[in-house]
Amino acid sequence: MSVTGTSFGSGDADETVRVRFMVNGRKTVCEVAPRDTLLDCLRDRLELTGTHAGCEMGTCAACLVQLDGRAVHACLMFAVQADGARIDTIEGLTESGAIADLQAEFHRRNALQCGFCTPGMLISAHELLSHNAVPSRETIRDALSGNYCRCTGYEAIVDAIAAVAAARAARKTRDHSS
Amino acid sequence: MTAPLTSLDRPNSYIGRSVPRPNAKRLLAGRGRYVTDVKLPRMLHAAFLRSPHAHAQITSIDFERARALDGVHLVATGADLAKICSPWTGTLDHFKGMISEPQLPLPLERVVWAGQAVVAVVAESRALAEDALELITVHYEELPAVVALDQAREPGTPLVNPESHSNLCFRSQLDSGGVDDAFARAAHVVEEEFSFGRHTPVTLEPRAIIADHDPEAGTLTVHHATQTPYQFQDLYSRHFGIPESRVRVIAPDIGGSFGMKLHVYHEDMAVVGLSILLRRPVKFVADRIESFVSDIHARDHRVRARMALDENGDILAMDVHDVTAIGAFSTYPRTSVVEGNQVIRLIGAPYRFKNYRAVLEVIFQHKVQTSQYRAVGHPIACAVTERMVDLAAARTGRDPFDIRAQNLIADDAYPLTSPTGYKFEALSHQACLQRLRDMMNDDALRAEQTTLRARGIHRGIGIASFVEITNPGPAFYGVGGARISSQDGATISLTPTGEVRCAISVTEQGQGTEAIVSQIVADQLGIAQEHVKVVTGDTEVTPHGGATWACRGAGIGGETALQAARVLKANILQIAALVLQEQPAALDIEDSTIVDAATRLQRLPVAEIARIVYFRSDTLPPGTQAQFTVSHHFAPQGYPFAFTNGIQGCHLEVDVETGFIKLLKHFVVEDCGRIINPMLVDEQMRGGVVQGLGAALFEECRYGDTGQLLNGSLADYLVPMAMEMPDIVIDHLETPTQDTVLGAKGCGEAGTAAASACVLNAVNDALAPFGVSINAIPITPARVLKALGRF
Numbered sequence: 001m002s003v004t005g006t007s008f009g010s011g012d013a014d015e016t017v018r019v020r021f022m023v024n025g026r027k028t029v030c031e032v033a034p035r036d037t038l039l040d041c042l043r044d045r046l047e048l049t050g051t052h053a054g055c056e057m058g059t060c061a062a063c064l065v066q067l068d069g070r071a072v073h074a075c076l077m078f079a080v081q082a083d084g085a086r087i088d089t090i091e092g093l094t095e096s097g098a099i100a101d102l103q104a105e106f107h108r109r110n111a112l113q114c115g116f117c118t119p120g121m122l123i124s125a126h127e128l129l130s131h132n133a134v135p136s137r138e139t140i141r142d143a144l145s146g147n148y149c150r151c152t153g154y155e156a157i158v159d160a161i162a163a164v165a166a167a168r169a170a171r172k173t174r175d176h177s178s
Numbered sequence: 179m180t181a182p183l184t185s186l187d188r189p190n191s192y193i194g195r196s197v198p199r200p201n202a203k204r205l206l207a208g209r210g211r212y213v214t215d216v217k218l219p220r221m222l223h224a225a226f227l228r229s230p231h232a233h234a235q236i237t238s239i240d241f242e243r244a245r246a247l248d249g250v251h252l253v254a255t256g257a258d259l260a261k262i263c264s265p266w267t268g269t270l271d272h273f274k275g276m277i278s279e280p281q282l283p284l285p286l287e288r289v290v291w292a293g294q295a296v297v298a299v300v301a302e303s304r305a306l307a308e309d310a311l312e313l314i315t316v317h318y319e320e321l322p323a324v325v326a327l328d329q330a331r332e333p334g335t336p337l338v339n340p341e342s343h344s345n346l347c348f349r350s351q352l353d354s355g356g357v358d359d360a361f362a363r364a365a366h367v368v369e370e371e372f373s374f375g376r377h378t379p380v381t382l383e384p385r386a387i388i389a390d391h392d393p394e395a396g397t398l399t400v401h402h403a404t405q406t407p408y409q410f411q412d413l414y415s416r417h418f419g420i421p422e423s424r425v426r427v428i429a430p431d432i433g434g435s436f437g438m439k440l441h442v443y444h445e446d447m448a449v450v451g452l453s454i455l456l457r458r459p460v461k462f463v464a465d466r467i468e469s470f471v472s473d474i475h476a477r478d479h480r481v482r483a484r485m486a487l488d489e490n491g492d493i494l495a496m497d498v499h500d501v502t503a504i505g506a507f508s509t510y511p512r513t514s515v516v517e518g519n520q521v522i523r524l525i526g527a528p529y530r531f532k533n534y535r536a537v538l539e540v541i542f543q544h545k546v547q548t549s550q551y552r553a554v555g556h557p558i559a560c561a562v563t564e565r566m567v568d569l570a571a572a573r574t575g576r577d578p579f580d581i582r583a584q585n586l587i588a589d590d591a592y593p594l595t596s597p598t599g600y601k602f603e604a605l606s607h608q609a610c611l612q613r614l615r616d617m618m619n620d621d622a623l624r625a626e627q628t629t630l631r632a633r634g635i636h637r638g639i640g641i642a643s644f645v646e647i648t649n650p651g652p653a654f655y656g657v658g659g660a661r662i663s664s665q666d667g668a669t670i671s672l673t674p675t676g677e678v679r680c681a682i683s684v685t686e687q688g689q690g691t692e693a694i695v696s697q698i699v700a701d702q703l704g705i706a707q708e709h710v711k712v713v714t715g716d717t718e719v720t721p722h723g724g725a726t727w728a729c730r731g732a733g734i735g736g737e738t739a740l741q742a743a744r745v746l747k748a749n750i751l752q753i754a755a756l757v758l759q760e761q762p763a764a765l766d767i768e769d770s771t772i773v774d775a776a777t778r779l780q781r782l783p784v785a786e787i788a789r790i791v792y793f794r795s796d797t798l799p800p801g802t803q804a805q806f807t808v809s810h811h812f813a814p815q816g817y818p819f820a821f822t823n824g825i826q827g828c829h830l831e832v833d834v835e836t837g838f839i840k841l842l843k844h845f846v847v848e849d850c851g852r853i854i855n856p857m858l859v860d861e862q863m864r865g866g867v868v869q870g871l872g873a874a875l876f877e878e879c880r881y882g883d884t885g886q887l888l889n890g891s892l893a894d895y896l897v898p899m900a901m902e903m904p905d906i907v908i909d910h911l912e913t914p915t916q917d918t919v920l921g922a923k924g925c926g927e928a929g930t931a932a933a934s935a936c937v938l939n940a941v942n943d944a945l946a947p948f949g950v951s952i953n954a955i956p957i958t959p960a961r962v963l964k965a966l967g968r969f
Contacts, residue, residue: 035305049215050208052433054382055466055892062382090208103206107198110861113688115205116212116382116433137905144900148892150382150434151688153864153929154900 019083023048024092032079038072039063041079042089050090050119060148064120065089071127090119099126101164111160113151121147125161133172134165192701193920196857199693200708201686210431213386213403218459221388222251224449225307225462226295227314228471232323232544232885233336234289236316239297243313249302250310252456256284256296259451264417266442268508270658273515276348276540278508279339283448289318290338290506291546292886293471295445300452300460323544323885327480327503330543338506338542347508348515348540352522354597356533360495364486368569373954374558375878376478379551380897383433384464385473387446389453397424400450404429405685406440406725411717412661413442413511414450429715432687436552436869438473440727442510445472470890475879476551478503479521479558485566486533491574493585495533496526498562502548503541509549511660515540517548520555520647523598525563527645528607528823529585534597544885552869553930554728556646561935561955564642568939572946578641578939579615586611586643600645603816605823606911607643610847613909614641618827618845631947636834637842638944641827642935648850648924649733649820649915651813665813666735667721668742670699672750672806674792676770676785678705680742681713683723684735689926690858691731695739697854698920702743703750704767705784721809729924732854734814737918742810749805754787756799816917824848824928826867828936829904832944834966837959839875839941841904848928849911852921856910859925864906866929872898874934878956 016031023046032041039056042048042065054062056075063074066088093099099122105111112118121144128135128143135143140158149157204210241253265280284295297314301307322336329335330345338345361367388401398420402410407427415422432439445462453460464472479502486494500521504514515538522536571581586607587594595601620639627637655662668682680699686692692712700707713719723738724730747767754772755762758781766775772782790797791804798804814820827845832838846863853859876896880888889895914921934955941962942951950965963969 033305043215048208049212050210052212052383053214053463054384057466057891057893059892060382094207103203106206107202110198110202110690110857112202112205113690113861113865114381114383114432114434115202115210115688118205119208122206141900141903146899148382148897148899150380150436150869150897151865152861153866153868153906154903155864155905156861158900 017080019079021082021084022086024088024095030079034078034080036079037075038077038079038082039074042074048089048091052116052119054116054148061120061124061146062117064123066123071123090122093126101167102126102160105160105164106157109156109160111152111156117147117149121149121157128161129165129168134169137162192697192707193852193854194856195697196855197693197697197707199690200696201692205431212383212431212433213388213401214383214433214463216388216401216430218388218390221459221461222300222302222456223304223307224298224300224452224460225304225311226445227297227311227316229289229292229294229296231289231318231320232292232325233321234318235321236285236287236289236296237319238317240315241297244299244310247306247310247313249306250299252300252452253310254298254452254455256282256286258455259283259448260286262418262454263447263451266417266510268510268513270513270655270660272658273348273513276508276513276515277339277342278347279341281444281507281510283444283451291544293546295448295472298448298452300456325543325545325881325883325885327501327541327543330503330541338544345542346539347504347542350519350522350538352534352536352598354532354534357495357497357535360533361484361486361497364494365489366487366570366573367484368566368573369484370565370569370953372481372483372562372565374477374479374561375956376475376548377873377877378470378473378475378879379436379438380895381434381436381438384466384469385439385443386463387449388459388461389450390459391453391457393457396420397426398450399426399428401428401430402446403432404439405432405435405687405727407685407715407717408683408722408725409440409511409662417447418450418454426718429685435687437550437554437727441474441512441549443472466892467890470895471546471887474509474547474549474551475545476517476548477558477873478548479518481521481558481562483562483566485570487570487574491576491581491584493529493531493570495531496566498522498525498536500536501539501541503543503545505545505547506542507547509547511662512550512655514547514549516550517555521558523600524555524559524645527559527596527600528587528643530587532597545881552866553927556644556927556931557870557873557934560642560644560932561938564935565938568942579611579620582611582643583608600821601817602821603915604913605645605821606849606913607823609911610823610825610849611643613847613911614825614827614845617847617907617909623829636832636944638830638832638940638942639827640936640938640940640943641825642932642939643825644823644928644932646729646822646924646928646931647819648729648822649814650728650730651818653818654728663722663724665811666723666738667809667811668738669721669807669809670742670746672746672784672788674788676783676788677709677711678703679711679713680739681720682735682739683720683725684731685715685726687726689731689862690855691726691735693858694732694736694854698736698739699743702740703747705770709770721811729926732922733820733918733924734812736854736922737920738810738812740920741812742808745810746806746808749808750784750787753791753798753802753804754782756802757787757790758782814917820851820915820917820923822848822850822923822925822928824932826932826936828940830937830940830944832941832962837962837969839957839962841871841902844904844906844933846906846908846929847911848925849913850925850928851912851914851923853910853912854922859910860908862925863908863929866926867906867933868898868903870930870933871903871937873955874937875956
């Protein structure tokens with residue numbers, strides 16, 4: 001065994017860079033190492049732990065956030081690349097109410113079990129419904145094809161998204177006709 | 179059989195209702211608190227240098243440069259941790275003759291699989307710890323690796339365990355007698371050899387642990403992503419010499435487990451040791467690459483099977499030989515032989531025949547350990563049995579439904595003991611078969627199959643009956659000397675405002691444990707579910723219990739909650755009777771109100787009783803001591819296990835040009851006894867089925883000749899995704915167990931148990947016109963094309 005002193009030093013890898021961005025509607029400044037991913041920054045620095053690390057290689061989508069309104073893998077970009085961007089995480093989307101109907105329908109149908117994939121699922125669903133108001137089940141499954149869930153078997157998630165799409169469409173029709 | 183009406187069936191009962199999970203809203207809002215998310219003051223981070231070799235002698239470790247790196251607090255090797263952690267051995271007494279090498283957190287001299295942790299670094303951040311790993315040089319002398327199953331069994335092959343004479347970990351044999359006679363007089367004998375690939379659980383949250391040793395208080399607190407906090411409290415106490423009462427294990431939100439997070443992992447023991455050495459909290463989260471090479475793997479069986487039938491198509495006997503490779507040692511504390519043991523005991527279980535013989539051989543090799551993963555042994559036993567039944571159907575010219583109707587145990591034949599010694603209380607195979615046949619509309623599917631075949635479209639229909647082991651008693655582990663509890667405990671309180679708090683030893687990984695416990699408690703106490711708070715996952719807070727494994731949460735945990743609630747209710751009514759000057763038996767509780775038991779007239783809010791007890795005990799008769807907190811334990815008695823049963827069906831299409839398989843629809847009829855929450859049971863089924871479908875079509879840990887895992891990343895190891903998965907139709911029968919008041923059995927394994935068997939049968943059904951068959955899982959496009967002679 002070898003115990004070293006507790007002196008803290010930093011090599012080049014730890015020289016920080018200042019990143020300024022808009023996170024969940026608030027101007028945010030963060031000191032990050034150049035090698036920190038956006039995921040590291042959100043989870044460790046900003047304590048937005050609703051964004052999860054599942055594979056750190058862009059295959060599971062547990063880390064999805066919205067960057068300038070588009071779903072991106074927070075594990076696949078460096079924090080410094082998000083400088084100047086608008087980032088919305090599950091926490092911000094919850095507070096704004098933007099996905100409240102999706103969350104309620106997921107809850108009602110138990111379209112989640114352990115919940116680890118759920119923020120990413122919601123962000124994929126939100127993106128899908130923002131450009132395809134009434135997707136078919138096939139289209140929903142296709143849109144979720146990058147989101148890994150080990151617990152649910154996906155069907156309740158597909159059902160929930162389809163139900164929200166139908167409800168939103170019905171509300172729109174009602175609003176137009178009234 | 180449908181459950182007889184009991185007090186649990188009254189109108190508005192919470193039992194049997196699809197209520198959403200109260201704790202799921204947090205997760206939907208991103209407010210889950212997983213171990214991965216937890217930070218403690220002064221917390222450090224561990225990373226491990228892993229062996230690049232499957233088998234090698236460690237000749238030297240040079241870590242001076244790592245130790246000198248700023249921000250690094252400790253570099254530790256096997257010898258450092260061996261001083262404070264006693265070794266463990268993954269054997270159990272009831273598996274006679276099994277052997278396994280003692281294990282330590284990090285190896286002293288030899289590595290036995292590629293990916294084994296060798297050196298630990300603890301630093302200010304995980305990134306720094308990983309930087310330090312790159313400055314460490316381990317010199318190895320490579321040794322011959324035993325990788326493939328056949329190689330491990332060859333005479334003269336290198337020994338994985340140098341103390342032993344062969345690579346055999348365990349051998350077991352079952353023989354009901356009469357097997358040779360049955361085969362001698364059989365009109366038909368079918369034979370097949372099956373192989374089942376190694377796969378791995380791939381929970382979305384990887385393994386995560388934070389150990390926090392406080393030497394002044396003499397305590398160890400471990401935040402551990404596990405199903406079984408009490409088991410780990412016991413293990414950490416014994417292996418690190420800390421009194422049990424000073425060890426606290428907290429399992430908060432868990433990002434999936436499926437059995438994977440209840441085994442001892444070397445890194446977890448190392449992290450506890452590192453925290454003791456550093457006197458600070460130390461965190462380790464496996465990254466995905468580490469998960470693939472260090473989480474348990476499962477399955478990896480090769481089964482040779484024969485089935486004898488008489489001229490009428492009655493099954494007479496089965497004779498099977500299962501060989502399974504488990505890695506370099508047996509997993510602690512549950513061993514790596516339970517899966518094989520369940521394979522040979524579950525084969526043939528749904529059927530009536532009496533003559534059965536089986537041999538199990540469990541083999542060491544230089545790969546990561548295998549152990550219990552969802553539906554332990556069931557998918558293999560089911561696939562072997564059900565494929566053999568389909569082969570028998572083809573041989574005797576029978577329809578798959580008909581041969582099962584002829585041979586499945588009759589629903590009125592119970593109780594009975596299987597040829598392998600399993601005692602069945604009451605199962606419903608025949609009713610499930612009929613229900614499935616109606617649900618699938620088999621005749622229409624067959625007609626469509628014929629029409630489409632003429633157009634070169636090859637669809638297949640496959641069905642598979644299954645038996646599931648649930649509600650395990652001490653016969654499972656306790657009898658073998660494992661300190662793994664089969665009982666559970668709950669502490670339930672009526673609070674001063676008349677609400678209820680239930681701290682219970684079963685745990686939650688998203689299956690809905692807390693929801694069903696709150697339903698049962700609310701139901702039994704006559705209190706609204708939203709006024710019942712359930713607490714799980716902390717050894718400091720709940721009584722000791724088995725927690726969640728092998729399908730016991732609803733059946734054993736649920737009964738614990740039911741009985742605890744009944745005791746508390748009696749105590750509440752006793753005080754209410756004093757206040758109202760009635761007999762307790764004349765009163766009941768409904769909608770949080772004390773009511774007249776006969777007339778249901780409202781008498782007094784429960785909250786008022788609680789107020790009196792907590793704040794105005796002076797107004798109660800002298801000598802009254804209200805007990806509004808009750809601790810209660812329940813240990814299963816009667817049958818050693820509560821078996822469940824069911825049947826699944828699969829409809830799929832095989833593209834004979836590309837070998838790709840499209841799953842069209844999946845069907846399940848199952849009987850888990852009393853259903854507490856139908857929606858949650860359905861979701862357990864769906865999730866379980868999809869894990870079985872992944873195994874059937876995609877998942878396999880592929881190794882090279884030198885023992886390297888070749889596809890250990892989420893880009894290379896294929897898991898089932900939304901696009902490939904079918905919709906799943908589910909129906910239920912309810913045959914409650916009479917061993918408990920609640921009557922619930924488990925349902926967590928049922929989906930996985932039969933899904934791959936159905937797919938195997940359906941693919942072979944689709945390929946029948948080509949006169950070829952497939953006997954290996956996963957059924958990859960390459961395997962399909964190879965069978966068709968096109969690859």
